[in-house]
Amino acid sequence: MGKLKGNFLFFLSLVFLFLESSIAVDTITPAHSINDSQTIVSAGHKFELGFFNTGDSNYRYLGIWYKNIPVRTVVWVANREFPLVNNSGLLKLGDDGTLSIVNESRSIIWSSNSSLTAKNPVAELLDTGNLVVKDAGDDNDERYIWQSFDYPSDTLLPGMKLGWNKKTGLNRHLTSWKSSDDPSPGEYTYSVDPRGLPQLVLRKGSDEQFRSGPWYGTQFSGVPVLKVNPVFTPIFVSNADEVYYSYNITANIPSRFVLSQSGSVQHLSWNDRHSNWYLIFTVQEDRCDNYDLCGSYGICNINRTPNCDCLKGFEPKSSNDWDVLDWSGGCVRKDPHICHEGEGFVKFTGLKLPDASQFRVNVSMTIGDCEAECLKNCSCVAYAKLDIRGTGNGCVTWYEDLIDIRQVPQYGQDLYIRMAASALEKKADTSNNRKNVTIATTISVASAMIILVLIGWFVSWKQKMIRTQQPENQLTISKVETEEDLELPLFEFATIQAATNNFSPANKIGEGGYGPVFKV
Structure with missing residues (x-):
């Protein structure tokens, strides 16, 4: 009888294990927590959630990483500021829908702190890399009780929002790791400045290091790389309810923005062929992206x-x-x-x-x-x-x-x-000078043309007059000369000298304005 009872209990345990294993591996319920050795995986096996440590550190963190990438790449960390000191951590989902991490003494070191509650809560890891808490069976993302996408670490994934919910005051921003082995918050933050001129801003502490310039319809005025291309579509929304930046990809490859420990914002894509992350671009391109490098004006x-x-x-x-x-x-x-x-x-x-x-x-x-x-x-x-x-x-x-x-x-x-007016007047004077030169040149050319036309007309008129008057003049002159030949014959000087007795005074009969007059 005892043996039969033992076999029955063994059979029940197998059934329990079977039923437990049949539960979806992408969810956590109030009845089933996960310990340090367990993980959950998204339905499409793209992301995995569990506890991990970095480098030689013994500190343990709850995080999300890519499932099928050989190099563990963590995209989200829950307890960045409060690591577990050993592997005794436990992730639990409360009946009200609150996620919490407890240590070996069952003290809560991190929780989701949602103000909303659920009647039948479930935590699910989506293929987008988003860990969400919702009512079981309700897939409306506007009714999520809580989601990890609202609390980014150093990574922006496709579909995540970087920016503000104006109604609730929620600010989604990236914060760098302190070092490659320490996911605790570092010096740099990358966020949307939600004031009247919305733009992406990188800060080191409170000091501004870089800004994108404002969005103007299709892209940011100072970041040419954040523009639409065949594999990348930037999204910027600014309205009464929210202001945020997001992006989508058309290629089915892992893609992420990362704020590095040194403060650079990098867009990376996974390269299966070389089994590494490929740097597509860095948002800060060159020295001119250093904030306020050249001072005022x-x-x-x-x-x-x-x-x-x-x-x-x-x-x-x-x-x-x-x-x-x-x-x-x-x-x-x-x-x-x-x-x-x-x-x-x-x-x-x-x-x-x-x-x-x-x-x-x-x-x-x-x-x-x-x-x-x-x-x-x-x-x-x-x-x-x-x-x-x-x-x-x-x-x-x-x-x-x-x-x-x-x-x-x-x-x-x-x-x-x-x-000032002087800066404009100088430009105007230069313009007026050019205008005056143009006018003067035009007048000079026109005047020269008029003078040439007048000279041409006068010469033509003169030549016409000469041609018209020349025969009459020549006829008159010839007639006068003929008459003079008839009335005043010409004599040789010797003849006149002999006739006047060598201009003798005895032959002189008078004297006028043209000289003496002799009798011949």
């Missing part, structure tokens, strides 16, 4: 040496500093007399739009209205078109010194900077 051009220069209409605040390549002091206006009669705006093209501590955004204003709005406010120093929502309209105006400007010829935007 300075512009960075990576194709120039030195890289920094002042915008036209500005000059170095300290020429001595610029001579030694210290550009931090920036530039100042050559003529600071703005907000006077005759002032206006100068257009600069192909730029990463600047940063400033104060600015305003109007998503429905046209560029013409934008200029008028800026011109009537003396504190407004610049304006630009900003098409955040892809509607074709949008305006941003700046009210403080402009910083962190760089040349981006192919992808940059137009920026209109307020200038």
